[in-house]
Amino acid sequence: MNKRDFIAIGAVLILSAIGFLFFAFQPKGGASVKISINSDVQGTYPLNENRTINIKTDGGFNTVVIKDGSVFIKDADCPDKYCVKQGKINSGSIICLPHRMTVEITDQQQPDAVAR
Amino acid sequence: MAKRIASISVFTALALIFSYIEAILPFNFGIPGVKLGIANIVVVVALYQLGAKEAIGISLIRVFIIGLLFGNILSLIYSLSGAVLSLIGMMICKHLKLSVIGVSAIGGVLHNTGQLIAAAILLQSGALIYYFPVLLISGLITGILIGIVSFSINRVLDRKKAV
Numbered sequence: 001m002n003k004r005d006f007i008a009i010g011a012v013l014i015l016s017a018i019g020f021l022f023f024a025f026q027p028k029g030g031a032s033v034k035i036s037i038n039s040d041v042q043g044t045y046p047l048n049e050n051r052t053i054n055i056k057t058d059g060g061f062n063t064v065v066i067k068d069g070s071v072f073i074k075d076a077d078c079p080d081k082y083c084v085k086q087g088k089i090n091s092g093s094i095i096c097l098p099h100r101m102t103v104e105i106t107d108q109q110q111p112d113a114v115a116r
Numbered sequence: 117m118a119k120r121i122a123s124i125s126v127f128t129a130l131a132l133i134f135s136y137i138e139a140i141l142p143f144n145f146g147i148p149g150v151k152l153g154i155a156n157i158v159v160v161v162a163l164y165q166l167g168a169k170e171a172i173g174i175s176l177i178r179v180f181i182i183g184l185l186f187g188n189i190l191s192l193i194y195s196l197s198g199a200v201l202s203l204i205g206m207m208i209c210k211h212l213k214l215s216v217i218g219v220s221a222i223g224g225v226l227h228n229t230g231q232l233i234a235a236a237i238l239l240q241s242g243a244l245i246y247y248f249p250v251l252l253i254s255g256l257i258t259g260i261l262i263g264i265v266s267f268s269i270n271r272v273l274d275r276k277k278a279v
Binding site: 004 | 212221222225246248260
């Protein structure tokens, strides 16, 4: 081992540290939000982009908000408002039973299927 | 010339056996995509004992035969891109007078990098880049381990040559 070895190994370590830090501050980039009504997919949106989606169903409306890597239902005109009470989630799903609407977080990041 | 061809053949056969051992007895670290790659010991030792051209030949023959025997076209492309990038990097590092351990460490890192690039192109997906830091570290560790073994083998072989 000489000085050049340590420089090379150090460079790789710094590079991977930068990589880890960079991805640590990116809220779940691979995941996406899938909204469906009656199990028909209405749309899929990336979890790391803030946006507001108005969903109209036969029963009424739901306002889905994606913000800072989590998703929540801001407003709905269903009687029980369980979906609104469920608050912010960044995994799993929110279900509005009266409107038959589901908001699901799907993790599309599956490197192990590839990196064999 | 005959001696050179014989040496290349023996090295290639050894590399194939190491690949075979690793195929039936994988040294798993519990992380997907991470393996020791003991066949690279042969390539690193060949780079020092025989030369760059010979090491390239041994590595490419090994990748093609292993791809035909145990893999499919996809795994062949992954291994090939990893092997090529790692060989180029190791030759540059050797030229820059890094020790065997440093050369092997960079080889390990670039092997993983090449495979990741191939996978990203084939899958048309940038999502894999999230796995890059993990593969950098694992390539570094396995590369250093391979380098330590290659260093010991080189020392024995150099001593034999001197006698």
